[in-house]
Amino acid sequence: MTSSAERLAEIRGGVPPRRHNARTIAALTGNPGCTRRAVLDSAGVDKPKLAERIGFPARFGQSRFAITRGNAFEAQVKADGGIELLRLVAERLGVPVPARASWTDLGGDDLPDRHERSRAALTGGGDEAALFDHPLLGLEVAGRRVHLEPDLVAARLGGRFHVVEIKSFPVIDGQADPAKVSAAAVQSAVYVLALRELLAAAGRDSELVSHDVVLVCPRDFANQPVASLVDVRKQLLVLRRQLDRMARIDALLDEVPAEFTADLTAEPGTLAAALRTVEARYAPECLAACELAYFCRDEARGHTTTLGRPVREALGGIADVADVLALAIGERAPGPEQAEAAPLLRAAADLRAAILAGDPA
């Protein structure tokens, strides 16, 4: 065990690291500049429990109706050995629909066995059309091997692999909710990356895995599936960058105080105080992505970041609300980096005050 790994285990408080899945890895790509998040995620800390323990529970519940519907749609699409799925994917990719294709379910409970079967099946060569369900993939996250158990199908068509994700959000008249599509794209990028590494490790060309992933969603308001292609090259770049950054966790840990802990058995006050010693970079977007966001938002109170990036930029990038207001009323002389923003803020404050006081013009 490396010293970093020991240190991360210490931070976690000796419990086993929380398992990553594509969603948690995808979440890592949001706000890559946040050290607090990088350290906690690298250590595999149970962030939802941590947030709850320090009194800022996250709200990431899932409705059972949504889960039921998602499962039903997936079962429907995968029915009959994937014949329908194969046709959809082939037509979308513009390749002839194969007369037959093999369907390999790589699911199971025995992880090492699954991993071996997945490796063998996916790298075993052959060019004929094939569908692989529930492959077990792996990815290096912060120096640790993480297993991914995607609910996905890897389709081999025309000699190339395509990641196929089945999602239950609708595509209506050719359009889907952009937020959901982009979340799905990042998740798919995780699988593409893992699949590529698997092939590369077996000495095969990683480019055999296409950067075009296939999203299968219900069409319009019905349950009929429709396939769409999503290019995830950009997501792959972001993902690689963040994984590289986490691989250099040693450098990040150097900035973390020696007594830092995220051990869930510690007192909430101790935990909160420890968290404050590691720098966070809160933005309102965190609320939708990170379990710790409510804590960080509370900590960032009085800072312009809590108002969102456009507001902060319009205020000349000044970090503190109190500073903004002091400059605006001329109470404080601007520093060199505020020289440009200060006159604008003063003019704005004067205008607002005059007009709200009833100046007719």
Added chain:
Amino acid sequence: MSTLRALAKAQAVAAGVAQPVATVRHLHVSDRPLVLVPLAMAGEANAPLAALVGAAPDEARLLIVPQPRNRQQRFAFAAELAGIVLPYLDSCRGVSEAVPTDRGRDVRYRHVDAPQLLVPNPAGTTFLRLLGRSTRFRRPDGDHPVHPSVPLLGRWLTFFAERAEHPGSSALLAMTEALTLHWATGQSAVEDLHLPALLGWIDPPPGLTGGQAAARAEDPAVCPPAGPATDPDFDNRRLAPAVAAYAEAGDDPVGRAAAYAELERPLRDQLAPTWELMWRGVGLLRALPPGARVAGRWDLDKDAFTGYAEHVDAGGGPQPRRDGAVAAAVRLHRLERALTSYAVQRAYDDPLVMAEHRLTGEAFVGDVTLADPKRVDDTGKRPVLRPRIQVVTTEPVPMPVGAALWSPARPAQKARVVFVTPGADGKIEVVLELSGGMGRGLTAPPGTVPEVGERLCFTTLSDAFLPAGNFPAPEETPWTHGGPPAAAPLPDEPATGIPAGATTGGDDGDPAEDWA
């Protein structure tokens, strides 16, 4: 985000309560707006779950879908909703007014009132748009007949959703957007989408700051979300058992009625707080004095309403799934013109909005120090009245000599910059030459030329009429845009259900598509 608005947000943080960013109301609020608070079923494609609808605070009607996955019940919900919305639309069609057209040579008639729909947030607007999309192609006959009011509701909801994209329209408003147009909170735009938190900032309960009220409003157990998405905890703990109990009740009428009531109760509990907030929002908006140009924009909504009502009366087909190339270009052009005009009108109506333009050098305010109202320019073929005024301002004047400016006080009058002279005391003297808005003679009627001592705003923003662009007919669509539609549909043939102008193929209105 303008610096002025950003500063208002910073001030809201410090003050603990939202700060005004408008001195007048920039939208129309109807005397009887139809408030609609919808809830959608999680995981489904815009399946309605429940809605609270009504045109007055004490007229809330609860509609629910006991089995949201049952499509027949969804369309029954749509028919019920149509039973409220369509009579509401009819109530706006009683009286017409004559509007002169063609420079007074002719008149046309439009309804003196128009309907106004209010939903809590932009997601509510999307919900109505998709509900319109899922119902407007349905048919009262064929394999999967629906009540005849359902496709009609679909067309009207689509009409409202399209109006909602039109800048300056008040036909369908999201309450969060209507409020943030007038107040800046101490939270981010993402958090402003949550109506309870937004109102917490604007109108906090006694003893709480805006921030505290907003934080409290974030707990779904205290304050249910304003929809259409439901709280997952509510789904799992309260809704799921109630839906299951209703399903188990089967055909037993007594058990069914009891289960229905058990389903209504939690849904009403989720919707009622938002209903209250919606009317509080209406009250806050009504308390603001309307801007001078709001009525003019509402006239456009009345025109659009009258026009679409006539289209429906004449048996016109539903809106196509997608616009053809020409229709899309025309629509985009119309939206761009509306956006420009709306931004200018708001600035003209509201000094606080104009202040944003003063900060960016598009406007300045100054005092008239000299005026020559009788000046005549006789260098051309015939003499013309061209008064000059001198305005002294303390604000920067980046406009070049020759630039055309306008003043909201006299929007029909153009002021051309003749000289810009910086004075010693930091003030700037601007000489302007005026044309227009002074009648046809060589003497300006009193009041048409600014007088010495008047304080005026001059801006590069013009509220002048923007000419419409020229677009080819659909059958002359250039090849760069896909060429003419393959099979031009017959104009307005309601019997087939194929919409006029549809170019996306013949599968529009396939009643089976949603029943597969």
